[in-house]
Amino acid sequence: MTAARVRAAFADxxxxxxxxxxxLDHPDRELSVGADEPVVxxxxxxxxLLVALHHSAHDLTRRITLDAxxxxxxxxxxxxxxPVTMSLxxxxxxAVTVSDNAAADALxxxxxxxxxxxxxRELGLTRTLVVHRARDFMRTMAEDAAPDELPAAxxxxxxxxxxxxxxxxxxxxxxxxxxxxxxRHVWRHDxxxxxxxxxxxxVWPHRLASGFPFDDVRVAGKTGTLPTVxxxxxxxxxxxxxxYAVAVFTRSASTAFTLPAADAVIGTAARLAxxxxx
Amino acid sequence: xxxxxxxxxxxxxxEELHFGRAAARLHMSQPPLSxxxxxxxxxxxxxxxxxDARHVALTxxxxxxxxxxxxxxxxxxxxxxxxxxFRHGEAGSLRAGVPPDLGGRAxxxxxPAFRRRSPVELKLREIGTAEQLRALADRSLDVGVLRFPFDxxxxxxxxxxxxxxxxxxxxxxxxxxxxxxxxxxxxxLALVLFPxxxxxxxxxxxxxxxxxxxxxxxxxxxxGNPEFALGLVLAGGAVALHDGVAPPPDVVWRPLxxxxxxxxxxxxxxxxxxxxAVTAFADAVTEVLAAQGMRHAEGTLPRYPRPAAEYLS
Numbered sequence: 294m295t296a297a298r299v300r301a302a303f304a305d306x307x308x309x310x311x312x313x314x315x316x317l318d319h320p321d322r323e324l325s326v327g328a329d330e331p332v333v334x335x336x337x338x339x340x341x342l343l344v345a346l347h348h349s350a351h352d353l354t355r356r357i358t359l360d361a362x363x364x365x366x367x368x369x370x371x372x373x374x375x376p377v378t379m380s381l382x383x384x385x386x387x388a389v390t391v392s393d394n395a396a397a398d399a400l401x402x403x404x405x406x407x408x409x410x411x412x413x414r415e416l417g418l419t420r421t422l423v424v425h426r427a428r429d430f431m432r433t434m435a436e437d438a439a440p441d442e443l444p445a446a447x448x449x450x451x452x453x454x455x456x457x458x459x460x461x462x463x464x465x466x467x468x469x470x471x472x473x474x475x476x477r478h479v480w481r482h483d484x485x486x487x488x489x490x491x492x493x494x495x496v497w498p499h500r501l502a503s504g505f506p507f508d509d510v511r512v513a514g515k516t517g518t519l520p521t522v523x524x525x526x527x528x529x530x531x532x533x534x535x536x537y538a539v540a541v542f543t544r545s546a547s548t549a550f551t552l553p554a555a556d557a558v559i560g561t562a563a564r565l566a567x568x569x570x571x
Numbered sequence: 572x573x574x575x576x577x578x579x580x581x582x583x584x585x586e587e588l589h590f591g592r593a594a595a596r597l598h599m600s601q602p603p604l605s606x607x608x609x610x611x612x613x614x615x616x617x618x619x620x621x622x623d624a625r626h627v628a629l630t631x632x633x634x635x636x637x638x639x640x641x642x643x644x645x646x647x648x649x650x651x652x653x654x655x656x657f658r659h660g661e662a663g664s665l666r667a668g669v670p671p672d673l674g675g676r677a678x679x680x681x682x683p684a685f686r687r688r689s690p691v692e693l694k695l696r697e698i699g700t701a702e703q704l705r706a707l708a709d710r711s712l713d714v715g716v717l718r719f720p721f722d723x724x725x726x727x728x729x730x731x732x733x734x735x736x737x738x739x740x741x742x743x744x745x746x747x748x749x750x751x752x753x754x755x756x757x758x759x760l761a762l763v764l765f766p767x768x769x770x771x772x773x774x775x776x777x778x779x780x781x782x783x784x785x786x787x788x789x790x791x792x793x794x795g796n797p798e799f800a801l802g803l804v805l806a807g808g809a810v811a812l813h814d815g816v817a818p819p820p821d822v823v824w825r826p827l828x829x830x831x832x833x834x835x836x837x838x839x840x841x842x843x844x845x846x847x848a849v850t851a852f853a854d855a856v857t858e859v860l861a862a863q864g865m866r867h868a869e870g871t872l873p874r875y876p877r878p879a880a881e882y883l884s
Contacts, residue, residue: 304701307772309722333724451731451868454723521722546720546772554775 295569299326299562303543306558308523310543313469314566317480317528317536324566328470331420331461332542335430335517336392337524338409338423338465340488341475342401343385345412347484349404353382359399364428369393371427382487389491389515394427401426416478421467430458430519447520448548458519472526472540480528480536489513492527499553501525501539504560521545523552525559535571539563575647577611578640580604581619585637588627664692665848668703668715670836672765672797674816680859688851699769707841714849716856719835720772727845729838729853731868732860734814735830739804739822751828755785762788763800763811777812777832784831816863835868836860 303310313328346353358378359370368391370377370384379387384400387393401409409423425433437456438446446452457463479485479492492513500523502512514527526540541559545552583593584604594601612619619633629637657663665685669678678695685693698706700721706712707726719731738757740747746756762781767774781788792809794800800811801819814834818824838853861867 305768305771307720307775309704450719450721450723451728454726454728459724521724544722544724546722547776548720549776 295324295565296326299324299565302558302561302565306554306561307547307552308543308545308555308558310541310558310562311469312539312541312562312566313473314537314539314563314570315473315477316570317477317538320477322570323473324569325470326562326566328540329420329468331466331468332524333459333461333517333519333522334421334423334465334467334472335519335522335524336394336397336427337467337472337515337517337526338425339388339392339397340472340479340492340515340526341409341413341418341421341423342397342404343389343488343491344416344475344479344485345409346381346385346400346404347488348412349408351381351403353385353487354380356380357384357399357403359395363395364398364426365431366392366394366427369396371395385487386491386494389488390494391496392516392518398426398428413475416475418467418471418474421471421475423465424463425458425465430464433457433464434520450548453520453548456520459522469540469542473538476526476528476538476540480538489528499556500559501527501529501541501563502560503557504562504564505529517542520550521548523555523559529563529567531571537567537570539566572610572614574614575644577607577614578644580607581611582637582640582644584608584620584627585629585633588629590627663848664694665689665846665852666694666696666711666713667852668696668698668706668712670699670703670716670718671697671795673697673716674863676817677859677863680862681855684855684858685852688855689848691848691851693852699765700773701768701770707839710841713844713846714838714840714852717837717839718770718773719837720776721770721839723839725842726839727842730857731835731837732857732865733833733835733868734816734860734863734865735826736812736832736834737815737824737826738810739801739813739818739824740810741805741807742821742823744807744823747823747825749825752825753784753828754781754831757781757786757788757810759789761790761792761803761809762786763792763794763803763809766793766795769795780832784829836865 299312311327311330311332314324316322356378358376360376365371369387371394384396388397388400406423413421434456435443438452441452453459479488492515493511495514497516500516501514505512509532511530512527514525517524521544523545524542528536528538530536541562543555543559545555580597583597584590587593587596590601590605594604597604608619617632618630619636621628621630682693700718703712703715703717704721707715738752746752764774764777792803794803801822803809804811804822812832813824815824838856840849
């Protein structure tokens, strides 16, 4: 019943989607809408990246310098112009709060994607794999769009249908259920406290948080965005102590970048799911 | 045991009544053939042949089992041939969907265009884009004709064809006097559009494109039936979008200046499920739509690209 309402909400917003929601304290209470289908993670991969970092032996107060050859992006160090020297833990903070590609890739280069995948295996997330850094998304999109050129080609659905970055078989992938399992780990483990803090400080209000316009309900999340891909995974905490991990992955029909309804339905779907669990 | 293989050997020996000649016919040596017959006799629990140094003869059981064996082996041949015909796309049926507003002429042209390309039976269903996507996903449809935009992530696409849209106006409407119409000129009129639920993304895209070009409809009437849409236009106060192919009598069709609105249409099927019949259908769709005046989409997209760097947040 609730699953049908979630699917109808997705359809009404012009997207298809997968969702998994689970009560952190009673994991037998859950809701699945295509929760085991492979999905494209996009920037959601920064969560497993940070989990691997926080379980590594690295001194997170060590400072490293990101020079001009760092990865680029719209936010954080990725959008800045000059060399930046920062501690590993502040890079981790930027990678989650503003999805900073330069910060995330610097950390990925430091620990290696193998370490990220080793961590995923240890946590039993067999359906989740990280094979690309943020800069690899941009590189493969340019390669696969050729001879068409970015960014114009990203509005052409025929071009999008051949991008590896949008194909779960060829890029960072997971399932909604795997990602809520990861969040349960983050919310249980003391080493992961800085990840919880950063997710709670994430700046975007338009997706998961938009479904909970109540100032006493706290939403901590991490988004992921690529052409037609809009994702967010996070934890919603109610004042009565109820805590729920939610993972929502969507694909929009329209190739437009600005689709407020497609962003908002992530919050709507999550709220429908939590109303069911509560 | 591989019963059918042993039965083939049995058939050869039964027809030759000589192990050496049967082995030669089967391109094998005699000992493994004798072993095979012995294994078959053990498996079935009866003797098939009486043999001595000079003679091989079928037992009663062997004679009757030979008849059944011939039937089984002929059945195997038929089964493999049938599978081969499906493999090569020459048998079975193709379940295809077309949008309700494709037009009777296009549907009429589609059937012979497909028949020229494929011996497979074509089962056409008239269903909207959203429903076609559900049917393609649950495998109750093999191929569809879909209006963009839709989620292409799990689909393969045929060539994308476009048709510029115009509007249907009452004959006596002042705008009908000009050769074309600007979207902004339509302000004050209601818009007749397909029901939103049949294709929510396209519905929203049409309205935002109208708004971008200065037209915010006074009202949006949802019409699933072309006759109902025509009635609303004839009643005055509303316009309907139309591709200009065989517009209904009693109203006039005028193109929109600058072609701000296009239908983009393509055959689509689930990735990895392309058969020769699917290819034949996609080619037939392309031929029929192009003959109707639709054009290949190259160079028509996109209009308002966003910097690629803004992704990945």
